Structure formats: C-alpha cells, structure tokens
Amino acid sequence: MIEETSEQVALRVVADEEWPLWRDLRRTAVADAPHAFCSRVDDWDRGEEARWRAMSTGPDSYNLVADVNARPVGMARGVRLRTGTESAYELRSVWVAPEARGRGVADRLVAAVEEWALRQGARSLRLLVAPGNPSADALYRRHGYLPTGELGGPAPDGVGRQYAMAKDLRADRPAPEARPS
Numbered sequence: 001m002i003e004e005t006s007e008q009v010a011l012r013v014v015a016d017e018e019w020p021l022w023r024d025l026r027r028t029a030v031a032d033a034p035h036a037f038c039s040r041v042d043d044w045d046r047g048e049e050a051r052w053r054a055m056s057t058g059p060d061s062y063n064l065v066a067d068v069n070a071r072p073v074g075m076a077r078g079v080r081l082r083t084g085t086e087s088a089y090e091l092r093s094v095w096v097a098p099e100a101r102g103r104g105v106a107d108r109l110v111a112a113v114e115e116w117a118l119r120q121g122a123r124s125l126r127l128l129v130a131p132g133n134p135s136a137d138a139l140y141r142r143h144g145y146l147p148t149g150e151l152g153g154p155a156p157d158g159v160g161r162q163y164a165m166a167k168d169l170r171a172d173r174p175a176p177e178a179r180p181s
Contacts, residue, residue, distance in 0.1 A: 029095035073100035076109035127154040
C-alpha cells in the first residue's frame with residue numbers, strides 16, 4: 001500500500017533497455033481493466049522482444065511510467081501517426097494501479113503527454129474511450145477533451161464501439177482542475 005503522507009510521484013520516459021518494464025505494465029493494466037483497453041492479456045503475450053522494443057521506445061512514441069516511492073504504478077503513451085505529409089497525435093494506454101488511484105497520477109500522465117505533443121508541433125490530441133468507462137471519460141473531460149462523434153474499434157463485448165475524444169492543445173483554456181483520478 002502507498003502511504004499518503006510520504007509518497008513521491010515521479011514521471012519518467014521509458015528508456016530503450018526498459019522495454020520489459022513497459023511490457024509488464026501493459027500486461028498488468030490489461031489484466032486489471034480489459035474493458036478499458038478493449039483487449040485481453042493473451043492479446044499481448046504474442047509479441048517478441050522486437051515488438052515490445054518498437055512499441056516502448058519507437059521514435060514516434062512517448063512512453064511514460066509513473067513511479068510512486070520508486071515503484072512503477074502507472075503508464076501513458078503519446079503516439080505520432082504519420083499519414084503522408086500530415087501527422088496526428090494520440091494519447092493511449094493511460095493506466096494507474098488501483099492502489100495509486102485518487103492521487104492525481106493520471107492527471108500528471110495526461111498533462112505530460114500533452115506537453116510532449118505540443119513540443120512536437122501538435123495542434124490537437126485524440127484518444128479513444130471504451131463505452132462504460134466513466135472514470136476515463138471524467139479524467140479526459142477534466143482535461144478539456146470533448147467527444148468528436150467518431151467511433152473507434154469494437155468494445156470487448158463485440159457490440160459497443162469505442163468513442164473518440166479530442167482536445168485542441170492550442171486553445172486558450174483554463175488549466176484543468178487537479179482532481180484525484
């Protein structure tokens with residue numbers, strides 16, 4: 001259990017040699033919340049080292065780990081998608097371990113990916129939310145993300161569909177109110 005009085009939260013970019021950490025966090029996140037990730041742990045056990053290295057340290061991704069008291073408890077990923085001469089940016093894989101929730105860790109992860117995207121020249125950041133995930137929806141709305149009306153891939157039930165949200169990163173908006181997530 002994390003002690004509230006002495007916790008030290010730190011965000012760090014995943015280094016090349018830390019791909020096993022990224023893999024293990026992703027597997028833990030999917031096991032904890034398969035509905036939120038629209039996948040199962042088995043879907044992530046098929047990869048070889050090269051796949052995990054490419055995902056965790058590729059040049060078009062920004063992969064963060066949140067540590068509390070030097071223990072990994074969360075993750076988030078920013079991705080630049082290249083289509084011809086255009087680039088689009090997405091926020092993916094946001095997850096915080098149950099014992100670290102409610103301490104603002106997810107807020108810090110989201111804000112850090114937004115800052116990365118801005119440094120890359122992004123005008124907006126997009127993400128997908130699984131239906132029936134009110135915590136994620138509330139987190140993203142708190143940060144200024146709004147539904148776009150676009151649908152993403154199917155939800156695990158095969159019936160529902162993920163929905164897209166986006167944020168204009170350059171709009172003059174007040175900073176999100178920091179709330180536990």
